[in-house]
Amino acid sequence: MSSAGNRVFAARLVGTTVFDPIGDQVGRVRDVVVLLRLKGAPRAVGLVVEVPGRRRVFLPLTRVTSIDAGQVISTGLLNMRRFEQRASETLVIGDLLDRHVEMVDGSGGATVVDVAIEQQRTRDWLVSQLFVRRRPQGKGGLGLRRRGETLLIDVDEVRSLAGGTELQGAELLLASYDDLKPADLADVLHELGATRRLEVATALNNERLADVLEELPVDDQVSILSSLELGRAADVLEAMQPDDAADLLSDLPVEKAAELLALMEPEEARDVRRLLAYEDDTAGGLMTTEPVVLGPETSVAAALAHIRRRDLTPALGSMVFVSRPPLETPTGRFLGVVHFQRLLREAPHDAIGVFVDPEIEVVAPDAPLSQVTRLLATYNLLALPVVDTERRLLGAVSVDDVLDHLLPQDWREADAEDTDRAMTEQMEAGRG
Known part of the structure; x- marks a missing residue:
């Protein structure tokens, strides 16, 4: 995780267990929060930590006493308020990985693969280096496109870390969450900004995206599906369980739903149309047409x-x-x-x-x-x-x-709040 002293690479930090001072596990690191600045290196201010109940909370780096191989030690109780990203904040994993940057020396562009943060003598954490992959130039001897070389560079060697208008890739972010279940990946997408959420969703294959859509709130489902190219949206609907696909189509405008149904394979569309004919709160509206x-x-x-x-x-x-x-x-x-x-x-x-x-x-x-x-x-x-x-x-x-x-529509949120409250009470009781 750490390559030199107190330098830590963010992508390797994901999944690391967070412990309190007496050795109890309180969660796992999911992201690093940084503040991008017009002058000077970006400042890392905290970690996004996933606690029981799949809730993500903010752990200030000022309350981190140690980051060693395989563990992060915090000073005490976590604030169980759900993390909400502010406009001034940037997530390393969620926002910076796969970002396209330009080299200051004019040698071309590169893609951010990882970000190193390093603690200063002042105890502040700054983004010190970037691990980047250069954009390939030309083709190899067999006519194959060369894979760009990787470099470890100082953060001041690029000029566009704050991003531009070009869409950001999502492959590295998805690699960081490759082991997550669909419901957990849905939580990650739900907490991303609208633009980044669409970038990540677009990068998923149809089957994975279908599984994740089934776990997302209705508003997110509609937003993502409506933003996809029509042919791909129909393919994703085909990969969903027929009852979930029917539920999603019923939340779309009638014209849009009809257009997507027309693009689906006839057999898949037939099952969905059958389900759409039933009221939502009946056995027909609830059932799946694909039991064993x-x-x-x-x-x-x-x-x-x-x-x-x-x-x-x-x-x-x-x-x-x-x-x-x-x-x-x-x-x-x-x-x-x-x-x-x-x-x-x-x-x-x-x-x-x-x-x-x-x-x-x-x-x-x-x-x-x-x-x-x-x-x-x-x-x-x-x-x-x-x-x-x-x-x-x-x-x-x-x-x-x-x-x-x-269950109420916000049952996942309510469940997380109840779990977090119970965990906080237990932790406080243990210190009483």
């Missing part, structure tokens, strides 16, 4: 392989829905379900039709949210079949989709 549906002749081993899919939520992976062909929703006659635990108890070569639970409760697509909730709670289910009057399986309502509709 198999025929009764399927072996236990094959069924287990299907619910092992990475893109399947734990709730939908808790059971296999068994029906007659066709197996795409709306299916043939719905026969029942086989629960995951039952599959684990049976021989791999046995057919799942032998173990079907035909007594599982089902709901009609117009069943209200209150009925769905009662059935899930009464029978301790993680998912509930939705069938039509001919007992064809239309989809399944999972408990996570029900919770999303039952």
